[in-house]
Amino acid sequence: MSKRCIALLLVLVLTLAAGACGSGAPSPTPAAPTPAEGAPATEPTPGETAQELNWPTRPIQIVAPFAAGGDTDFNARMYANRLGDILGQPVIVTNVTGAAGAVGSREVLEADPDGYTILINHAAFLTNYAIGAIDFGLEDFEIAAIGGAHAGTLLAVNANSPFYTLQDLMDASAERPGELIWGNSLGGHVHAMGILFNRAGGAFNIVDSGDAAERVSLLLGGHVDVISNPIGHILPHIETGALRALAIIEYERNPFIPDIPTGIEQGFPGTAVPAYYFFAFPSGTPQEIVDRFADAMERIYQMEDYRAEIAEVFLQSPFFVRGEGVLDILNAQRELFLGMSEEFLAR
Secondary structure (H helix, E strand, C coil): CCHHHHHHHHHHHHHHHHHHHCCCCCCCCCCCCCCCCCCCCCCCCCCCCCCCCCCCCCCEEEEECCCCCCHHHHHHHHHHHHHHHHHCCCEEEEECCCHHHHHHHHHHHCCCCCCCEEEEECHHHHHHHHCCCCCCCHHHEEEEEEEEECCCEEEEEECCCCCCCHHHHHHHHHHCCCCCEEEECCCCHHHHHHHHHHHCCCCCEEEECCCHHHHHHHHHCCCCCEEEEEHHHHHHHHHCCCEEEEEECCCCCCCCCCCCCECCCCCCCCCCCCCEEEEEEECCCCHHHHHHHHHHHHHHHCCHHHHHHHHHHHCCCCCCECCHHHHHHHHHHHHHHHCCHHHHHCC
């Protein structure tokens, strides 16, 4: 081998040795990738996935901010009864009532963002926001999904009432402004219905009459002239003939009670107020937990026994939305209710 070849080999060996030992100068670090639009600005730290957090390891609480037995409570329990099997831990529904849902909503807002406290709410959350009953909004939660749509709200009168049609009722209200009493839950979802019917030509005296069960009692006793109540609370009294339904306050008739027409088709546009049951975590809850919960909800939504039960008990059709579509729906309702702010606050 020539001297030149030996010298080249020696240089190569020394170069490799220096690379192995390090030159003392740091190697250049690749620039961090720019996050995609809408993505978190930072990468999750180790342990932030639901699996690495080993979530859940203890019972989960769903806070329903209304009384047991109502439509919100029902929807919470329809999911809770099945979530435990999917997630491997009990899922318990707790009823925290007060201020048309504001008390329960705040409890979840202030809970630890560890995935063990979840809110179920609906349009009442948005009416609370519109009237200033709460100083927080949708953006202060991590919303998992909308898990159901209200079966509908019935506008009803006592069977002894002289009003047999919605037109009869609206005409009498307009002729005697402030005399006909609409039993309501001020600041709640049903309050918006009274406002919309007044906008459509009525002149009802909207008064606070407690929760859904209390409103039924007042109507049965003749203490109020009309109420708007979830189907599940009022239909049994309509079937017995004690009460009379004049309209369903939705965009379409309920397929399970198709003989009850909407207010819109009876000539009163703008009188539909749907409600959607959404599930939300405290702000700061790891997204992986929120997503895993939404995955479990979506599995339940597809179960035939779930669909059959909500139809049989509350006459609901299945409804599920996750992702950006959730805020599209809820923000549209929020804008509607914000436009009613002054009427909500008028007593």
